[in-house]
Structures are given as C-alpha cells and as structure tokens.
Amino acid sequence: MRVNFVLSEVATGLRRNLTMTVAMILTTAISLGLMGTGLLIAGMISDMKEIYYDKVQVSIFLADDVTDEQRSAIEAQLSDSPEVAAYIYESKEEAYERFRQQFSQQPELVENTPPDALPESFRVELVNPERYPVVAEQFPNGQNGVDQVRDEGDFLDRLFSLLNGARNATIAVAVVQALAALLLISNTIQLAAFNRRNETNIMRLVGASRWYTQLPFILEAALAGLIGALLAVGGLVLTKVLFVDKTLAGPIKAGIIPPVDWGAIATIAPVIAAAGVGLAAVAAYVTLRLYVRL
Amino acid sequence: MRPVANGSSRASGEVPWRLVIELQHVTKLYPASGRPALDDVSTEIDKGEFVFLIGSSGSGKSTFLRLLLKEDDPTRGTVVVNGKTLNTMSKWQVPKLRRTMGCVFQDFRLLRNRTVAENVAFALEVINKPHRTIKRVVPEVLEMVGLEGKAARLPHELSGGEQQRVAIARAFVNRPLVLLADEPTGNLDPETSEGIMLLLERINRTGTTVIMATHDYHIVDSMRRRVIELNGGQITRDQTRGVYGVGR
Secondary structure, three states, X not given: OOHHHHHHHHHXXXXXXXXXXXXXXXXXXXXXXXXXXXXXXXXXXXHHHHHHHHHOOEEEEXXXXXXXXXXXXXXXXXXXXXXXXXXXXXXXXXXXXXXXXXXXXXXXXXXXXXOOOOOOEEEEEEOOHHHHHHHHHHOOOOOOXXXXXXXXXXXXXXXXXXHHHHHXXXXXXXXXXXXXXXXXXXXXXXXXXXXXXXXXXXXXHHOOOHHHHHHHHHHHHXXXXXXXXXHHHHHHHXXXXXXXXXXXXXXXXXXXXXXXXXXXXXXXXXXXXXXXXXXXXXXXXXXXXXXXXX | OOOOOOOOOOOOOOOHHHEEEEEEEEEEOOOOOOOOOEEEEEEEEEOOOEEEEEOOOOOOHHHHHHHHOOOOOOOEEEEEEOOEEOOOOOHHHHHHXXXXXXXXXXXXXXXXXXXXXXXXXXXXXXXXXXXXXXXXXXXXXXXXXXXXXXXXXXXXXXXXXXXXXXXXXXXXXXXXXXXXXXXXXXXXXXXXXXXHHHHHHHHHHOOOEEEEXXXXXXXXXXXXXXXXXXXXXXXXXXXXXXXXXXXX
8 A cells, every 4th residue: 555645645635624624623622522531530439439438438426525434435336346347536626627628728617617616536437338227226326425427428429429420421421522523524524535536436447445545534534533632632631730730739638539640641541542533433434335435 | 149230240159268248138227217228238349349339328328338347236137347247246356357447438537636647647556556667657658648748747738639648548557458438539529539549449459448438420430340339228239340320
C-alpha cells in the first residue's frame, strides 16, 4: 500500500469538508470528555467507598452526662464483642477538630458551633457491616451513657446513590453525545465520498482493492476521533487543574473527597483514545458499506 | 449458436480458451422496469476481436458492458470473462477482474486536478504497481496515444480528442485483455473521432479485445468489423464484417 498516497487523500478529505470535520471533532471531544468524567467519577466513588466504608460503619454517640465507668463498660463490651473488627474513641475535642476541617469552607458555621457541642463517640468497624442491628441492640439508645447508635453505612448508601446518579447521568449524556458524534461521522464520510466520487469511481474501474479505496475514508474518521480524544483528555486535565484542584481543595485536604490524581487521568486517556479512534473507524466502515458504493 | 445475418458466417467450433467473453442466456431485469434490459442474450467474443455494440438508447448496450465489469449481476444466465464465471465470483475477486479490463467513456472521466501523466499513473498507483514500473510505462503509453510532450498538462488545457486519448492511455496502460469503450466518440467531431478509432484499432492489433458501444454509423460502416446489434434487450443481428444499418 502506498502510504503517501493514502495520507495525502486523508489530508485532502479533511481539508475539503473543514466545517464538518470541525463539528465531528468537537462532538467527539465532548462525548469522550464526558465519558472520561464518568469514568473518573466512578473511580472516585470506589476510592471514597474504600475511605468511608472501611473506616466507619457504626457510630456510638455518648450522652453528655456519661460517666467514666459507663464509658469503660462500653469500651470493654466493644473489645469483647466478636462482631467488632476494630473501634476508635473520639473525644469532644477530636470531634470538633474534625468538624472544623470538614467545614473549613463554611467558616460562619464553624464560628457558630461551640467546641463542646459535638458529642464524644466510639467509631466502630464491624466484621460484617450487615450485622448492624445486632450490634445496635447491645447498646440501647438513652441507656448506660449511650445517647444514640447510628448506622453510618445507611448515610453513606444515600451519599453513594447520589454519586452513582451523577456518574450515570454523565455517562448517559456521553452516550447521547456519542450518538450525535457517530451520525456526524457518518454524514461527513458520505460527504467526503461524494466529493471524491470521481477518484473512487476510477479506482473501482481500474481494479483498486476495496481496502485501498476505503482506507483513506476510514483513516480520516479515525484521525478525527483521535483529535477529539486528545481534546477530551486536554479538557480533563484542565478540569483537574482549574476546578478540582482549586475549588475542591478544602474537602480533598480534609479527606472527604479523594483527589483526582494524574495516574487516574493517565489510565483513562488511552481508553478514551481507543474508544474515539475505534468508534469513528467502525462508524466510517459501516457507512461505506451501507451508503456508499465503492 | 450465433445468428447469422447478411454477412459471412463465423467459423463455428472455436477452441474454448480463445474465448474471452461468453454470455449464456443472459437476462437482466431492473426492479423499476417491467421490460428486461437484456432478454435471453447469448454470444461469444474471441480474444483479439473488435466488436461494435450498436442499437438505440435503451437497447441494452450499457447493461451489456456493466455485466462484463460485474457492476451488476445478471438476473438469469451466465457471464464468463476470461474463463471466470462472474456470477459466482466473490466481491473480493472483482478488483482482480477489473485489472484485466480497461474502460473508456463518452465523458472521459479524468481527474481535473491531476496532470495527464498523473491521471495515467493514478490507475497504476491504486493497484500497487511499483514506482519504477510506473515511471517507465506512463511515458511509453502517452507516446503510443500521441500525447508525448503533453504529460504535464491539466485536462482542461487539452482538446476533447486529446482528453479521450488520456482516458484511453489510462485504460490501456495496464495492458488489459479487454478494452470496453462506451460511446468513446460521442462528444467528438468526425475528424477527431477518426483519430480515436485509429488508436483503438492500434490497441486491438496488440491483441487486446475491443468492445465499443456506439451510435456513430460512419465509424461502424468504415471499419467493417463485427457488429452486434441490440434491440429491446435482444440480439437482432451479429455480423462478422458489418455495417451500421442494414441496407444503408
């Protein structure tokens, strides 16, 4: 195969339909960018699950008037229980410190909260998080210095269903955009084939192989897909630098939200590129088979 | 066998390998039309023959040529080109078939943004001929068609006759077994047409079979070659040394 010939055909094709090519690249870029965002959110969710679910499953908040005996009794009960994998004690001061970090973006909230407003607690990790009711039964609310037992997993489930929803919505928009991108690619290829019908007709008549005739069009689409993917990765990098690293700096530092690290983007970039190139090439090939006589 | 009209009869019992084209009871129906474009057509064309395909518009000439190129498949019957049955040929083999056929059209079909030499070279480039070969054979064929010294011109800088010579050079440069010409003189004045016919005759003398669809009775009458006349999709005449119209 004559590489120069094919490449010059590709270049000519892209230049001739510049507006369509730009539209094709931009839609592809948006679609792939959203897909990448979806994948990053998915990665973040699993990181967060690790952070949260592993640390805390049950919180036992102690009453304000808890006595030292009651406190040690609870601790003894925890350390003896076969259901408990691990536990930590958090004093009022520690609770306040954590609260200040978590809400560092809302100083007025921190200022209006007296340091002793937050209860001391035991943070308990269960061997099996689903056995929560059994554990809760052992520490009835309002007795023996226990104010309240709370299943943090319940709260986390709601948080994660929210995050999952955000991820799904992003991916859904990415899919719709991908559909638009595929139709645009198909349209552009049909236009390109029409523009070059003299060349392709002659190629057909002199016995050029199907691949020889079709390859320039497929490469054209694949190249547009690749450029779209590069733009998408660029978009993700900009989002990280300008939005995630700046606006979300506080919660990330506090360990509430895991950071989006370069490794995650580096892992996703080849996936996006492969998806862009692959989908565009397949769309072009199918278009040529269905709509264009080559 | 072949119907014989008021010309000399053709020798029967040809050796099969001499046949380059064979149509057996070929019928072609197009979905949009009730009348067949070709209706039970059978004929044979030998290697090295020069055949005129005549008949009014819509008589089936173009369909005849399209079937030989496997641009279309017959509805019924068998088309054999150079020993290969086109009906059963797979799509992937079609390019190989077409490399053995050259095509020339009324409207030349040159690439407007390529020079004469590039137009001819294009036909070789896209079938992966080596650069060395292309560099050697393109000037040769341009000289043969009488365009030496015009290799760097663009098509619009040439006369109609010269453009058709470029098209013929492109069709012939790969030394096809068969040259199909669909009204090659349709856009040319009689004098220019004569030059084109001399060129086609010269190509025929190299052993290439030439099949030419035409309306130009001057040419048919003066050449005295085999004439196949189609009428309503049927062969109504097949003469070895024919003229355009009976009794003209």
